[in-house]
Amino acid sequence: MQVNIKNLVDDVQCYQTVRDLRWPDGINCPSCQSKHVIKRGFDDTESARQRYECTDCHTRFDDVTDTIFAGHHQPLKVWILCLYFMGLNVSNEQMAQELDVHCSDVHQMTTQLRQGIEKKANCDSVYTDEYSIYARLQTWGYEHKRVNHGRGEFARDEDGDGLCEVHVHTMEGFWSLLRSWLRPHRGISQEKLPLYLGFFEFVHNVRKRGKALLPALIELLVT
Numbered sequence: 001m002q003v004n005i006k007n008l009v010d011d012v013q014c015y016q017t018v019r020d021l022r023w024p025d026g027i028n029c030p031s032c033q034s035k036h037v038i039k040r041g042f043d044d045t046e047s048a049r050q051r052y053e054c055t056d057c058h059t060r061f062d063d064v065t066d067t068i069f070a071g072h073h074q075p076l077k078v079w080i081l082c083l084y085f086m087g088l089n090v091s092n093e094q095m096a097q098e099l100d101v102h103c104s105d106v107h108q109m110t111t112q113l114r115q116g117i118e119k120k121a122n123c124d125s126v127y128t129d130e131y132s133i134y135a136r137l138q139t140w141g142y143e144h145k146r147v148n149h150g151r152g153e154f155a156r157d158e159d160g161d162g163l164c165e166v167h168v169h170t171m172e173g174f175w176s177l178l179r180s181w182l183r184p185h186r187g188i189s190q191e192k193l194p195l196y197l198g199f200f201e202f203v204h205n206v207r208k209r210g211k212a213l214l215p216a217l218i219e220l221l222v223t
Contacts, residue, residue: 008084011048014077015063019050021215022063022222029054030066046075067222068116074105080218082109086199087213091184111195116221118198121205127166174204 008014019027028035034056043049043062051062064070069079078099085095092110096103125143128134130150137144145166147153155164181200182188188196203209206216 008077008080011046011075011077014080015048015050018063018069018076018218018222021219027052029057029059030061031059032057049076064222068112069221074101074109079109082106083113083217084214086110086113087203087217088210089181089184111192113221114195114199117202117217118195120220121198121202127168129168177204
């Protein structure tokens with residue numbers, strides 16, 4: 001799905017974009033997944049936010065119920081534009097100027113967005129070399145596979161398809177790209193660094209940049 005950035009500054013189009021990405025096959029209840037849903041007017045504070053009721057379990061919900069975008073004082077379009085600028089790798093300070101929002105608000109929003117992305121996009125498998133520092137990965141819940149460079153092993157085909165899927169060949173390029181990605185963000189604390197790494201990991205894995213990245217980010221956070 002292509003997202004026209006001009007539509008995101010319009011409340012109605014912004015909510016429609018979220019609906020299309022959250023429910024590509026039609027609106028369904030977040031509680032019981034039923035598609036027997038009726039409209040119940042619009043939100044009192046954001047007139048473009050549609051409200052619904054499930055006729056099976058009688059749950060009432062709206063376009064952003066149970067998503068990271070629910071329950072905030074900033075309008076949805078500000079959150080989506082914030083996400084858009086994150087995809088462009090804009091610093092919090094510049095983002096605050098572009099959105100005309102206080103820097104502390106932007107900092108809080110980007111932190112929550114990165115937390116949501118890290119939580120939903122967390123990788124399950126990690127491939128490394130034989131260095132012992134990686135031994136804890138399995139205890140942290142990752143599937144860990146390694147190649148033994150000391151014994152001359154640099155790649156391994158485990159499923160017999162002729163492709164050596166276990167390797168670390170791309171990591172040197174990954175770290176180089178990561179250094180460039182982090183450059184605009186000065187003074188990242190050790191506490192927040194994993195959130196920036198998690199966001200970059202998602203960006204790297206979806207193979208999209210700039211405007212093309214926004215639909216994947218929204219979809220991840222609303223589904």
